Amino acid sequence: MRHSETLRLRPPRHRVERRAIAWWTVQSSLIPVPTMLVVGTLYLLIPPARFVFGWILLAVALPGIAYMAVMPLWRYRVHRWETTDQAVYTATGWLWQKWRVAPLSRIQTVDTVRGPLEQLFGLSGIKVTTASASGDLKIRGIDHRQALDVVEHLTRATQATPGDAT
Amino acid sequence: MSAGTADGTAAAGEIGADDWQRLSPRLIPVHLSWLLAPVVTGAGTLLGTGGKVNLQALLTLGSFTIAFAIVAGVNLMRFLTTGYRITDQRLELRSGLLFRSLRSIPLDRIRSADITARPLHRLFGLASVDIGAAAHGGASKLSLDGVTRAQAAALRQDLLNRRAALLADPSAATAPDEHAPIAELHRSWLRYAPLTIWGVGGLFAVLGISYRTLHEMQIDPLELGVVQHLVDAFTSVPLWLGIPALLLTVAALGTLGAIGLYIEGWSGFRLEREDGAILRVRRGLFIHRSVSIEERRLRGVEVIEPMLLRWGGGARLHAVASGLGSAEENRTRGALMPPAPRAEILRVAAEVLGEQDSPTTLAALRPHPRAALRRRINRGLLVVLLSAAVLAVPAIWLPGGWRTGFLTAAGITATVLLPAVCLLAVDAYRTLGHGLSGRYLVARAGTFAHRTVALQREGVIGLTVSRSLFQRRSGLLTLAATTAAGSGSYKVRDVATADGLAFAEEAVPGLLTPFLERNN
Numbered sequence: 001m002r003h004s005e006t007l008r009l010r011p012p013r014h015r016v017e018r019r020a021i022a023w024w025t026v027q028s029s030l031i032p033v034p035t036m037l038v039v040g041t042l043y044l045l046i047p048p049a050r051f052v053f054g055w056i057l058l059a060v061a062l063p064g065i066a067y068m069a070v071m072p073l074w075r076y077r078v079h080r081w082e083t084t085d086q087a088v089y090t091a092t093g094w095l096w097q098k099w100r101v102a103p104l105s106r107i108q109t110v111d112t113v114r115g116p117l118e119q120l121f122g123l124s125g126i127k128v129t130t131a132s133a134s135g136d137l138k139i140r141g142i143d144h145r146q147a148l149d150v151v152e153h154l155t156r157a158t159q160a161t162p163g164d165a166t
Numbered sequence: 167m168s169a170g171t172a173d174g175t176a177a178a179g180e181i182g183a184d185d186w187q188r189l190s191p192r193l194i195p196v197h198l199s200w201l202l203a204p205v206v207t208g209a210g211t212l213l214g215t216g217g218k219v220n221l222q223a224l225l226t227l228g229s230f231t232i233a234f235a236i237v238a239g240v241n242l243m244r245f246l247t248t249g250y251r252i253t254d255q256r257l258e259l260r261s262g263l264l265f266r267s268l269r270s271i272p273l274d275r276i277r278s279a280d281i282t283a284r285p286l287h288r289l290f291g292l293a294s295v296d297i298g299a300a301a302h303g304g305a306s307k308l309s310l311d312g313v314t315r316a317q318a319a320a321l322r323q324d325l326l327n328r329r330a331a332l333l334a335d336p337s338a339a340t341a342p343d344e345h346a347p348i349a350e351l352h353r354s355w356l357r358y359a360p361l362t363i364w365g366v367g368g369l370f371a372v373l374g375i376s377y378r379t380l381h382e383m384q385i386d387p388l389e390l391g392v393v394q395h396l397v398d399a400f401t402s403v404p405l406w407l408g409i410p411a412l413l414l415t416v417a418a419l420g421t422l423g424a425i426g427l428y429i430e431g432w433s434g435f436r437l438e439r440e441d442g443a444i445l446r447v448r449r450g451l452f453i454h455r456s457v458s459i460e461e462r463r464l465r466g467v468e469v470i471e472p473m474l475l476r477w478g479g480g481a482r483l484h485a486v487a488s489g490l491g492s493a494e495e496n497r498t499r500g501a502l503m504p505p506a507p508r509a510e511i512l513r514v515a516a517e518v519l520g521e522q523d524s525p526t527t528l529a530a531l532r533p534h535p536r537a538a539l540r541r542r543i544n545r546g547l548l549v550v551l552l553s554a555a556v557l558a559v560p561a562i563w564l565p566g567g568w569r570t571g572f573l574t575a576a577g578i579t580a581t582v583l584l585p586a587v588c589l590l591a592v593d594a595y596r597t598l599g600h601g602l603s604g605r606y607l608v609a610r611a612g613t614f615a616h617r618t619v620a621l622q623r624e625g626v627i628g629l630t631v632s633r634s635l636f637q638r639r640s641g642l643l644t645l646a647a648t649t650a651a652g653s654g655s656y657k658v659r660d661v662a663t664a665d666g667l668a669f670a671e672e673a674v675p676g677l678l679t680p681f682l683e684r685n686n
Contacts, residue, residue: 007667009631010683082681089681097638099631101677102648106627130627131488133654134646137628 012082020141024072032064359428465625531599538660546587
């Protein structure tokens with residue numbers, strides 16, 4: 001490196017809940033598992049067409065299972081979040097990773113998002129919108145109670161800043 | 167329908183009393199003109215088919231008529247029930263017969279008042295005023311469709327004056343007077359029109375629409391005498407003559423189309439700075455457009471140089487401003503200049519931003535690491551590989567003669583594309599650059615179109631660092647500055663990790679600081 005000291009981003013302080021791994025696994029199985037079941041049943045029921053269904057089963061199962069095995073653990077290693085008195089800081093993704101920072105003074109709305117699967121695992125998500133059209137900051141897979149605390153902290157900090165956050 | 171109109175009149179009667187203003191009655195003939203369309207197509211069908219109208223054509227025409235009658239009716243109703251007024255604090259608009267609505271916008275929230283006049287409106291001296299306002303968590307738009315032009319100009323001036331007065335900026339609230347424009351259309355710029363690719367695309371669009379319309383009218387366009395004649399002419403000459411002739415014709419018509427579009431879009435173009443720190447763009451031949459952008463909403467500019475235009479020494483200029491609307495509206499309403507000479511674009515960019523020189527011309531744009539070049543070459547190679555594979559893979563299942571043909575085609579494609587993608591990759595790499603110029607963050611990138619954006623550093627409302635698997639392996643990152651203006655985020659692509667973070671720290675001091683680590 002040309003620099004005598006190299007800069008790097010430190011990961012945000014908090015990991016998401018361990019339960020998020022299970023949530024992501026279930027979520028990633030929603031399409032491959034039923035497909036495998038259907039193709040597998042057809043494979044068993046129609047012996048003359050086994051040649052075709054065998055290959056289809058393989059083509060669905062291999063990437064599907066690999067995705068289910070790799071993605072949730074990898075995501076768990078990456079997904080982190082942190083709120084300070086100045087900013088929200090998140091890290092998300094697995095193959096493509098994103099680190100996002102938004103100052104509290106520029107936040108417009110703070111929502112909680114809970115899908116049915118997240119509710120099942122007692123998890124919750126937070127969506128932070130800014131005036132930018134390029135998307136929201138999302139913290140997914142944290143404990144429901146903790147999420148409520150974070151939302152309250154952010155909402156209070158946001159109300160305290162004047163202006164329309166542009 | 168008639169009962170509805172009667173109710174509408176009654177409702178309109180109760181509006182009129184106070185200071186509510188109405189849309190112009192000249193709208194009535196404008197709306198009734200919708201009924202002309204079915205009449206004309208009906209007559210056209212009769213003529214085209216020689217009076218033998220079959221059931222399907224009749225049904226098509228019937229549904230056509232009903233649809234247009236409904237549109238005309240709805241529009242008339244809207245005319246009868248719409249009213250607006252400006253109070254000290256707010257602009258109020260009421261409308262609707264069944265669903266009465268009263269919309270009220272605080273004047274200090276109003277960001278723009280654009281005047282548009284479509285051809286039909288202009289025939290009757292009308293215009294519409296589109297009012298853009300900041301709303302909760304976004305922008306909302308309110309349209310007064312069909313006031314007289316005098317009314318429109320007065321309304322616009324009134325809105326801007328009152329708003330300026332509210333914002334307590336005494337210099338802003340003055341009478342409208344003439345200013346020296348920042349830029350006006352120059353006839354010689356027309357030479358850039360053919361360098362925009364819209365001509366050829368527009369040509370195909372026109373052909374497609376004509377075909378569909380004729381087809382709907384039960385006329386097969388391929389059997390028309392003119393078309394038959396053209397097809398005969400094409401097939402009677404040898405291919406080596408026919409294909410270049412066809413291409414030339416398409417290119418010539420495309421060029422004509424592009425020139426036509428340029429003239430339609432940019433006739434009477436005038437960019438000026440009005441009192442109250444408002445940039446106003448006026449343009450258009452048939453459709454008059456007037457877009458006002460408040461300078462305090464302006465966050466920067468983007469200089470765009472599409473390949474053809476760049477080769478011709480031209481460029482385009484876009485405003486990066488908040489409150490222009492959706493991405494599509496940002497594209498159309500954000501245009502500050504037509505395709506014009508690069509030097510002129512840069513002069514206007516500097517003047518619009520109130521700087522000595524355009525920040526986009528900053529000579530000291532920092533280059534990106536070689537790994538960025540490798541990524542671009544790899545992407546190009548992938549394109550070559552995929553295009554060759556599309557031809558080569560089917561060859562596996564083809565019989566001998568065809569197989570060699572396909573494989574040769576794949577080989578030729580690869581040899582032709584390979585140098586092209588390498589040139590493009592090197593050009594794209596050389597284009598990459600980032601730097602700071604006073605108040606502005608400058609970033610440049612692009613393969614076919616080079617885009618240089620200058621974004622006010624105070625306008626940055628967040629940062630995103632993204633890294634793909636490959637970027638992580640080559641120590642690169644893409645830094646995106648998010649902003650409330652324009653497309654929402656502007657990227658510095660493929661910069662070395664440490665350099666990118668140092669640049670972010672320099673551009674927006676303090677935002678990343680708590681999250682950075684230094685290893686010696």
